[in-house]
Amino acid sequence: MRLMSVVRKGAPRRAPRLSGGVDFAEPSRAIPTDRILIGDCVEQLASLPPHSVDMVFADPPYNLQLQGELKRPDDSRVDAVDDAWDQFESFEAYDAFTRAWLLAVKRVMKPNATIWVIGSYHNIFRVGALMQDLGFWILNDVVWRKSNPMPNFRGRRFTNAHETMIWAARDPGAKGYQFNYEALKGGNEDVQVRSDWLLPICTGGERLKDAQGRKLHPTQKPEALLARVMLSASKPGDVVLDPFLGSGTSAAVAKRLRRHFVGVERDETYAAAAAARIDAIEPLPEAALVAPPSAREAPRVAFSALVDSGLVTPGLELTDAKGHVRAVVRADGTIALVNAATLAVGSIHRMGALAQGAEACNGWTFWHVEQEGRRHPIDVLRARLRAEMGIRSEE
Amino acid sequence: MRLMSVVRKGAPRRAPRLSGGVDFAEPSRAIPTDRILIGDCVEQLASLPPHSVDMVFADPPYNLQLQGELKRPDDSRVDAVDDAWDQFESFEAYDAFTRAWLLAVKRVMKPNATIWVIGSYHNIFRVGALMQDLGFWILNDVVWRKSNPMPNFRGRRFTNAHETMIWAARDPGAKGYQFNYEALKGGNEDVQVRSDWLLPICTGGERLKDAQGRKLHPTQKPEALLARVMLSASKPGDVVLDPFLGSGTSAAVAKRLRRHFVGVERDETYAAAAAARIDAIEPLPEAALVAPPSAREAPRVAFSALVDSGLVTPGLELTDAKGHVRAVVRADGTIALVNAATLAVGSIHRMGALAQGAEACNGWTFWHVEQEGRRHPIDVLRARLRAEMGIRSEE
DNA sequence: AAACCGCTTGAATCCAAAC
DNA sequence: CGTTTGGATTCAAGCGGTT
Numbered sequence: 001m002r003l004m005s006v007v008r009k010g011a012p013r014r015a016p017r018l019s020g021g022v023d024f025a026e027p028s029r030a031i032p033t034d035r036i037l038i039g040d041c042v043e044q045l046a047s048l049p050p051h052s053v054d055m056v057f058a059d060p061p062y063n064l065q066l067q068g069e070l071k072r073p074d075d076s077r078v079d080a081v082d083d084a085w086d087q088f089e090s091f092e093a094y095d096a097f098t099r100a101w102l103l104a105v106k107r108v109m110k111p112n113a114t115i116w117v118i119g120s121y122h123n124i125f126r127v128g129a130l131m132q133d134l135g136f137w138i139l140n141d142v143v144w145r146k147s148n149p150m151p152n153f154r155g156r157r158f159t160n161a162h163e164t165m166i167w168a169a170r171d172p173g174a175k176g177y178q179f180n181y182e183a184l185k186g187g188n189e190d191v192q193v194r195s196d197w198l199l200p201i202c203t204g205g206e207r208l209k210d211a212q213g214r215k216l217h218p219t220q221k222p223e224a225l226l227a228r229v230m231l232s233a234s235k236p237g238d239v240v241l242d243p244f245l246g247s248g249t250s251a252a253v254a255k256r257l258r259r260h261f262v263g264v265e266r267d268e269t270y271a272a273a274a275a276a277r278i279d280a281i282e283p284l285p286e287a288a289l290v291a292p293p294s295a296r297e298a299p300r301v302a303f304s305a306l307v308d309s310g311l312v313t314p315g316l317e318l319t320d321a322k323g324h325v326r327a328v329v330r331a332d333g334t335i336a337l338v339n340a341a342t343l344a345v346g347s348i349h350r351m352g353a354l355a356q357g358a359e360a361c362n363g364w365t366f367w368h369v370e371q372e373g374r375r376h377p378i379d380v381l382r383a384r385l386r387a388e389m390g391i392r393s394e395e
Numbered sequence: 396m397r398l399m400s401v402v403r404k405g406a407p408r409r410a411p412r413l414s415g416g417v418d419f420a421e422p423s424r425a426i427p428t429d430r431i432l433i434g435d436c437v438e439q440l441a442s443l444p445p446h447s448v449d450m451v452f453a454d455p456p457y458n459l460q461l462q463g464e465l466k467r468p469d470d471s472r473v474d475a476v477d478d479a480w481d482q483f484e485s486f487e488a489y490d491a492f493t494r495a496w497l498l499a500v501k502r503v504m505k506p507n508a509t510i511w512v513i514g515s516y517h518n519i520f521r522v523g524a525l526m527q528d529l530g531f532w533i534l535n536d537v538v539w540r541k542s543n544p545m546p547n548f549r550g551r552r553f554t555n556a557h558e559t560m561i562w563a564a565r566d567p568g569a570k571g572y573q574f575n576y577e578a579l580k581g582g583n584e585d586v587q588v589r590s591d592w593l594l595p596i597c598t599g600g601e602r603l604k605d606a607q608g609r610k611l612h613p614t615q616k617p618e619a620l621l622a623r624v625m626l627s628a629s630k631p632g633d634v635v636l637d638p639f640l641g642s643g644t645s646a647a648v649a650k651r652l653r654r655h656f657v658g659v660e661r662d663e664t665y666a667a668a669a670a671a672r673i674d675a676i677e678p679l680p681e682a683a684l685v686a687p688p689s690a691r692e693a694p695r696v697a698f699s700a701l702v703d704s705g706l707v708t709p710g711l712e713l714t715d716a717k718g719h720v721r722a723v724v725r726a727d728g729t730i731a732l733v734n735a736a737t738l739a740v741g742s743i744h745r746m747g748a749l750a751q752g753a754e755a756c757n758g759w760t761f762w763h764v765e766q767e768g769r770r771h772p773i774d775v776l777r778a779r780l781r782a783e784m785g786i787r788s789e790e
Numbered sequence: 791a792a793a794c795c796g797c798t799t800g801a802a803t804c805c806a807a808a809c
Numbered sequence: 810c811g812t813t814t815g816g817a818t819t820c821a822a823g824c825g826g827t828t
Contacts, residue, residue, distance in 0.1 A: 065803045072799090073818040075753050081801050091527060120801065121536040121561070125527065128520025132486060140553045141516040143538050145591050146800090151819040152587060154804035155576040155691075158535045158627075159820080161589035163801080164559075166516070181550040192547060194556035196540050196591070201800060204823050219801050232553075533803080570805070576818095586820070691817065695807080744815060757816050 031108075033239055033260035036251070036271050041243035041264040045104040053108050053262060054178065054238035056115040057229060057250045059221060060101065061086045062123045063094045072153050081218045085266070091126065098123075098130050105243055106134065112176040114139065114233050118165045118221070128166050136168040139177070143196040144225060148203070167233065178233050180332070186347040187304035187333020193232070199224050199308060208247050208273055216273050217247040224308045226253040231332040234259055236289050248274025255281045257331060258289055288314045288330045303348050303363070303378075304333025311381050318348075318367040321375065325355040327367065335367075348378070426503075428634055428655035431646070431666050436638035436659040440499040448503050448657065449573070449633035451510040452624060452645045454616060455496065457489075457518030486521065493518075493525050496638055501529065503636065507571040509534065509628050513560045513616070523561050531563040534572070538591040539620060543598070562628065573628050577689045588627075594619050603642050603668055611668055612642040621648040629654055631684050643669025650676045653684055694784075696777050698743050698758070699728025704783075706776050713743075713762040716770065720750045722762065730762075743773070 031052040037044040064086055070078040088094040105115065115136065119127055132138065142165040149161040169177050184193045199222060206223060208216040226249050234240060236258040242250040245263030247270060254261040255278055265271040306312040307329065314331040317338075326338040335351050337344040344354055348363025356366075364379040426447040432439040500510065510531065512522055527533065537560040544556040564572050579588045594617060601618060603611040621644050629635060631653040637645040640658035642665060649656040650673055660666040701707040702724065709726040712733075721733040730746050732739040739749055743758025751761075759774040 062801055063803095064801060066801095067803065070802060070804060071755075071818090075755060076798085078802070078804095079799080086801085120803095121523070121533050122801085122803065124536075125520045125523025125561075128516070129524040132520065138516050139551075140555065141519075141557075141559070142553060143540075143557055143591065145538075146821095148800080148821040149589070150800045150802070151821085152802080152804060153819055155580075155587065155818055156574060156804045157802090158537060158562075159587050159589040160535065160802065162538055162591050164536070166520075167553075175551075179551055185550075192550075192554045194544070194554045196538065196557050200822080203800070203821095207800095215800090567803090691805085695815075697815090742815075755814095755816080757818090759816070 031239060031262060033262055034255070036245060036248075036263045036265055036275055038265060038268060038271050040266055042100050042104045044264045045101075045108055045243065048108045048262070050107050051110045052239065053241040054110055054113050055230070055234040055259075056105055056109060056113065056241045056243070057226065058101075058105065058115065058117045058242065059219070059244050059246065059250075060098065060117065060119070060123070060127070061088075061244075062120050062219075063088050064120075064122050070153065078150075078153075079215075079218075083218060094123065095126055095130060098127055099134065101243055102127075102130060102134050102136075105241065106136070106170060108241065109170045111170060112174060112178070114167060114169050114174075114177045116165050116167050116229050116233070118144070118163055120160070120163050124164045124166065131166060131168055135171060137170075137172045137174055138166060138168045140167045140195050141165065142167055145196055145198045147198055147200045149201065165229070178235055178238070180232060180235070183332045183334055184232055186345075186350070187307075187330075188302045190347050190349070197225070197228060199228075202249075208277065217270060220247045221249045223249055223253050223256075226250050227257065227331065228308070230254060230257050230259055236286070245274055246270055248277050251278050252281050256284055258283050258286065284314050284331055285328075287328055287336060302333065303335075306378070306381055306385055307331065307333050309385055311385055312369075312378070316369065318369060318378065319375065320352075320355065320366060321368055321377075323368075323375070327351055327355070426634060426657060428657055429650070431640060431643075431658045431660055431670055433660060433663060433666050435661055437495050437499045439659045440496075440503055440638065443503045443657070445502050446505045447634065448636040449505055449508050450625070450629040450654075451500055451504060451508065451636045451638070452621065453496075453500065453510065453512045453637065454614065454639050454641065454645075455493065455512065455514065455518070455522065456639065457514060489518070490521055490525060493522055494529065497522075497525060497529050497531075500636065500638055501531070501565060504565045506565060507569060507573070509562060509564050509569075509572045511560050511562050511624050511628070513539070513558055515555070515558050519559045519561070526561060526563055530566060532565075532567040532569055533561060533563045535562045535590050536560065537562055540591055540593045542593055542595045544596065560624070573630060573633070575627060575630070575686065577691070578687060579627055581687065592620075592623060594623070597644075603672065612665060615642045616644045618644055618648050618651075621645050622652065625649060625652050625654055630686060631681070640669055641665055643672050646673050647676050651679055653678050653681065693781065696780055696784075697728060698730075698773075701773070701776055701780055702726065702728050704780055706780055707764075707773075711764065713764060713773065714770065715747075715750065715761060716763055716772075718763075718770070722746055722750075 031048055062081075064081055066080050066082060070080065072078060088097065109115065117127055117131070128138070128141075144163045144165060146161050146163070149159055152159050185191065202220045202222040207220055210216045230240060230253060237260070239260045239262060240250065240254045241262045243264045245251060245265040248263065251261040251263045251274060263274065265274065303312075307314060312329055314329055316329040318327045318329060318335060319325060327335040328338060329335050330345065334345050335348055337351055337355060344351060346354070348367055349361055352361030352363040352366035353359060364382060365377050367378050368375040369378055369381070426443055504510065512519075512526070514522055523533070523536075539558045539560060541556050541558075544554055547554050576587070580586065597615045597617040602615060605611045625635060625648060632655070634655045634657060635645065635649045636657045638659045640646060640660040643658065646656040646658045646669060658669065660669065702709060707724055709724055711724045713722045713724065713730060714720060722730040723733060724730055725740065729740050730743055732746055732750060739746060741749070743762055744756050747756030747758040747761035748754060759777060760772050762773050763770040764773055764776070
C-alpha cells in the first residue's frame with residue numbers, strides 16, 4: 001500500500017484530503033491518490049497526468065426524465081430522483097455531456113485499464129453507443145439484478161429490477177487488462193462467474209443519512225456491488241478512478257480492498273460526507289487479498305454469496321471439525337490456508353482437500369466456524385442464506 | 396382467428412404463402428397476414444399499409460464485421476480518438492441500417508403498438524440509442540438470463556449469460572399499449588413479473604437442423620422466450636410483425652398463441668424452413684388463451700346503480716373497516732359523513748378521502764356494510780350487481 | 791428471548807374514462 | 810382539447826415496538 005501510506009503518513013485517522021486541483025506537494029506527474037477532487041469532473045481530470053489509472057468506475061447521471069409525482073397504492077409519495085444534476089435539456093445535451101467525460105476519463109486511463117459504467121435503460125444505451133464511438137472496446141455488459149427492487153406501483157410495466165454495467169477496455173484489441181478469472185471462479189464454486197449478478201440495493205445501516213435522518217444521496221450504490229467490480233478487474237495497489245464519486249462507495253470499497261482511489265465530486269456536501277465515510281474504513285488484512293489462486297473443481301452455490309451477504313466476513317477464520325486445520329476467508333470468496341508451508345489459496349473445496357491430503361473434499365461440511373463457543377459447519381450458513389434469499393430469487 | 400382463416404381457407408394444411416410483395420387478393424389496405432414476405436425488410440414493409448400491426452418483435456443481425464480492422468496492433472498515441480475513425484465508419488453503416496428498418500417498422504405500427512428488439516452488447520446500445528432518437532418510448536429493458544449459456548472458453552471475460560430486449564412504445568406518452576399485467580402476475584405466484592427472465596437457450600428437438608444435421612440458423616431463439624413476449628404484450632387476434640424472421644420462431648409462436656403474423660426474411664432457405672415449421676404448428680385451444688377478466692377492464696358500475704338496483708337502500712349506514720368512521724347513503728348515490736363538523740356530502744371516493752385526510756381513496760374498498768353481524772366492503776355488493784348484469788346481458 | 795406486527799422506503803420515464 | 814373524477818395499484822427489507 002505504497003501510495004495509500006503517503007496520504008495516511010503522520011495522520012493515520014484523518015479524512016481524505018479535499019482539493020480543488022492538483023496537489024503540488026505530490027511528485028510531478030504522479031497522480032494524487034486517496035483524495036477527493038472537488039469540481040466538474042472534466043476540468044478536474046484535465047489536471048491529472050495521462051495514463052495514470054488502472055480502473056474506472058463511473059455512475060453518471062441517468063437522465064431519468066420523470067414526469068409528475070408517483071404514489072404508492074397506500075397513497076404515500078415516492079421520493080423521486082428530481083435533483084438538478086439529473087436534468088438535461090435533450091438527448092443531444094446528454095450525449096455531449098457523456099462524450100466529454102468519457103474522453104476526459106479515457107485520457108487518464110493506462111493502456112490496459114478498464115472502465116465500468118453503470119446505468120439504466122434511460123441512459124445506458126446512449127452511453128454504450130458513445131463508448132463504442134469513442135473507441136472503447138466492450139468486454140461484457142453485466143446485469144445487476146436487484147433482490148429487493150422498488151415495485152411497479154401502477155402495474156403498467158415489468159418491475160424495473162436491474163441495472164446494467166458496461167465493462168470495457170480502453171482500446172480495441174486490448175489483451176493485458178486485469179481480470180481475476182481464477183479467483184472469481186474459485187469463489188463461485190469453481191464455476192465461471194456469469195454476466196448477471198444478484199445483489200440487494202443499499203439500505204439499512206450502510207445507507208448514509210443527513211442530519212435530519214434522510215438519505216444523504218438519492219442513488220447510493222451498495223458496497224457489495226463495487227467490491228465485486230474491483231475484485232474482478234483490479235488488484236491491490238491499483239488506482240481506481242470514480243469521476244462521479246457521490247457518497248463515496250467506490251472509494252470506501254477501494255480503501256477496504258487496498259486499492260488507491262481518485263474521486264471527483266462536484267457537490268461539496270457529498271464530498272465531505274464521502275471523506276468522513278472513507279476515513280472510517282479499515283483496510284482488510286493483506287492476507288485476505290493477496291495472490292490469485294489457480295484452481296479447478298466441481299459442485300454448486302457460491303461461497304462468495306455468503307461473503308456478499310455479510311453472513312461471512314473477509315478475515316473470518318475457518319477450521320476443520322476438530323480445530324486442527326485453519327484457514328482465512330478472503331474478500332473474493334476464496335480461502336487461504338494459515339499453516340501451509342507455501343501460500344495456498346483457492347476454493348473451500350480445494351483447500352479442504354489440500355489440508356487433508358485428499359483428492360477431493362466437500363468444503364461445506366469440512367470447514368467450520370466458531371459461534372458462541374461452538375463449531376458449526378459452514379453448510380448451515382449456506383442453508384441460512386438460501387432461506388433468506390427465498391426460492392424465487394435465485395432459480 | 397378471422398384473418399388466419401383467410402389464408403388457410405381451402406388449403407387448411409398447406410404452408411404459409413410466400414410472396415414478393417402485396418397480395419392483391421387481400422382487401423385493399425388490409426395487411427396480408429400469416430405469410431412470409433421474402434426480401435429486404437425495408438422494401439417489403441414499404442408495401443404494407445400504415446398503422447396495421449399490434450406488436451413487433453425484431454431480432455436484427457449484428458455481424459458488424461469489425462474484427463479484422465480492429466485487431467491491428469495497439470499504437471501508442473496519447474489520444475486514441477483518431478483510432479475510432481475506421482470503426483466509426485463501420486458503426487455508421489450499422490446505424491444507417493438500423494435507422495432504416497426502425498423507421499420502416501414504425502410506420503406500420505398502430506399508435507398503441509409496442510416493439511421488442513433483442514440484442515447483445517455488440518449492437519443493443521446502438522439500437523437502443525437510435526430507438527430513442529427516432530421517438531420510440533422505452534417501457535422496459537428486459538434481460539433474458541440464459542440458464543445454460545455458452546461458457547467463455549478463454550477465461551478472459553465473464554460468461555456472457557444474457558441478452559437484452561428493449562420493449563418500447565411507438566411514441567412518447569403512449570398509454571393504451573397492451574400489457575397483460577394481471578395474467579402475468581397470476582402466473583408468477585401472484586408477484587408482479589420482473590425485468591429479468593430466466594429461460595434456457597434453444598437446443599434439442601426445437602432447434603431446426605439442415606439436411607446435414609447442422610443447425611439451420613445460428614441464432615434461433617427459444618419459443619418459450621417469444622411466448623413470454625407475446626403473452627405479455629399482445630392478445631389473441633393481434634397482428635405480430637417480425638422484420639427478421641429467420642427460422643420463424645416468432646411466427647410459430649404467434650400461430651400457436653392464435654396471433655396473426657407477418658414475417659419478412661431475405662434468405663429463401665430460412666424462409667422455406669420457417670414456412671414448413673409454421674405449417675406444422677397447431678394453435679392452442681382458445682380456452683387456453685382467453686384473457687381472464689381483469690379488474691381494470693371490468694365495466695364501470697356507479698354506486699348509484701347499487702341504490703337503483705335495491706342492493707343498497709337510502710339511509711343505510713357505511714363505516715370504515717374498523718367501524719370508526721360512519722356515513723349514510725343518500726338517495727342520489729352520494730353519501731354523507733355522520734360525524735363531520737360541517738355537512739359533508741359527496742361520492743364514496745371523495746368522502747373516503749375526506750374521512751382519512753387523504754388526497755384520494757377507493758371508496759369501494761374503504762367503505763363497509765354490516766350484514767349478519769360481519770362487515771363486508773361494499774365492493775362485494777358491486778361484484779354481485781356485476782354478476783346479475785352479466786347474466787341479464789347474455790339473455 | 792423469539793416471534794410478530796406495523797411502518798417506512800427504494801434511480802420510476804407508472805391510469806383512463808368522462809365531462 | 811384540457812380538466813375532473815372514478816377508482817386501481819406494491820415487493821422485499823430493515824427497523825422499532827409489542828406480544
